[in-house]
Amino acid sequence: MELDDIRAFDAWYEKAGVRATARRTVDEDDTDILKEFFPRRLVPHLGHPLVAEREQPLQRYLSAQHLYQWLNFTSHFEVAVVCRATQRIAENRCGLEVSNTARKNAFKIMVDEGYHSLYSLDVVDQLEKRSGIGALPYDFGPFIRNLDAIGHGYPQHRRLVQLLQVVVFETLITSILVDIPKDPDVITVVRDTVSDHAIDEGRHHAYFSAFFRYLWGQLDPGERRLVARFLPDVIVRSLHPATAPAHAALRQAGFSEDRARLIVAESYHRDAVLRGIRFASAKTVALFEDCGVLDIPGAREGFVEAGLLEEPPT
Incomplete structure (x- = not known):
C-alpha cells in the first residue's frame, strides 16, 4: 500500500477518539470499582506463589500499581517517542519527501497520541480518587534513555533511529490492546479507554506499515544494512517489561528486598x-x-539471536 492510499484516515474527523467519544469516567456503580484493575494473566508477578498466597487486598494493590504504571508509561511514551518522530514527518523533516496528504495524516496521529496521553493520566487520577489506592511515583527516564541508546555510535543517523522506533511500536500487536476491552472482569473505564486506544492504533498501524515500506524503498544499501542491524534491538527494548515499578510496588506492599527481587526475577x-x-x-x-529486511546478509541471524525468530532448521 502506498503512503497516500491509506483510507483509514478518510473519516478521521468523524471517528477518531478525540472527535467522536466523550470523556471516559469511572462508573459510579460501587460494584464496578471492585472489579480487576488489570487482567491477572497479564501481570506476571501476580501469579508468583509468594504473591498468590497473600491476601486479596495486597494482590489488588499490586494490580492497581501495574495499571497505573502502564497508563503513566503510555502518557509519556505517546508524546516523547511517537509524537517526536511523527512531528518530523508532519513537518517534512524526516529526510524523505512526503506528500501533503501523508503530512496531514501524521498531524492527525499526533492529535490522537496527545489525546491518548491526556486520557491515560486522567484515568489514573480518577481511579486513585475512586479506589483510594494512590499511584507510586513513575520515572520514564530509564526507558527513554535505554531506547535512545540504540545507534548511539551513529549520531548522524539519530533521525532514522527515531523513525524506526515509532514504526516498530506502532505496528506491534500487544495482548493489552487486544484482551482488555473484551474482559468483563476489568473495571469499565479501563476497558473503554483501552478500546478507544486500540481503535485509533488500528489507523496508526496502517500508516506506519506503509511508511516503513516507503522509507525502506528510499534507503541506500549502507543504510539498509544499518537498519537491519538496529531493528531487533529496537523491538526488544520497546517491548522488554520494566521491572523496576513491579519491584517498587512489591516493596511498598511489604515484601522484603530479597523477596521482591526473587519474585521479579x-x-x-x-x-x-x-x-x-x-x-x-x-x-x-x-x-x-516482506519488505526484504531479512534478506540483508546477517539480518536473519540478528533476529534469531535476539529471540524474535526461531532458529532455522539445519
Missing part, C-alpha cells in the same frame, strides 16, 4: 519475556520480512 525470567516479545512483534517482523 522468577516472574520475568528470560524465556517468558522473549515469548511475549516474539508474540507481540510477530506482525512487525512479518512486515520487515
Whole structure:
C-alpha cells in the first residue's frame, strides 16, 4: 500500500477518539470499582506463589500499581517517542519527501497520541480518587534513555533511529490492546479507554506499515544494512517489561528486598519475556520480512539471536 492510499484516515474527523467519544469516567456503580484493575494473566508477578498466597487486598494493590504504571508509561511514551518522530514527518523533516496528504495524516496521529496521553493520566487520577489506592511515583527516564541508546555510535543517523522506533511500536500487536476491552472482569473505564486506544492504533498501524515500506524503498544499501542491524534491538527494548515499578510496588506492599527481587526475577525470567516479545512483534517482523529486511546478509541471524525468530532448521 502506498503512503497516500491509506483510507483509514478518510473519516478521521468523524471517528477518531478525540472527535467522536466523550470523556471516559469511572462508573459510579460501587460494584464496578471492585472489579480487576488489570487482567491477572497479564501481570506476571501476580501469579508468583509468594504473591498468590497473600491476601486479596495486597494482590489488588499490586494490580492497581501495574495499571497505573502502564497508563503513566503510555502518557509519556505517546508524546516523547511517537509524537517526536511523527512531528518530523508532519513537518517534512524526516529526510524523505512526503506528500501533503501523508503530512496531514501524521498531524492527525499526533492529535490522537496527545489525546491518548491526556486520557491515560486522567484515568489514573480518577481511579486513585475512586479506589483510594494512590499511584507510586513513575520515572520514564530509564526507558527513554535505554531506547535512545540504540545507534548511539551513529549520531548522524539519530533521525532514522527515531523513525524506526515509532514504526516498530506502532505496528506491534500487544495482548493489552487486544484482551482488555473484551474482559468483563476489568473495571469499565479501563476497558473503554483501552478500546478507544486500540481503535485509533488500528489507523496508526496502517500508516506506519506503509511508511516503513516507503522509507525502506528510499534507503541506500549502507543504510539498509544499518537498519537491519538496529531493528531487533529496537523491538526488544520497546517491548522488554520494566521491572523496576513491579519491584517498587512489591516493596511498598511489604515484601522484603530479597523477596521482591526473587519474585521479579522468577516472574520475568528470560524465556517468558522473549515469548511475549516474539508474540507481540510477530506482525512487525512479518512486515520487515516482506519488505526484504531479512534478506540483508546477517539480518536473519540478528533476529534469531535476539529471540524474535526461531532458529532455522539445519
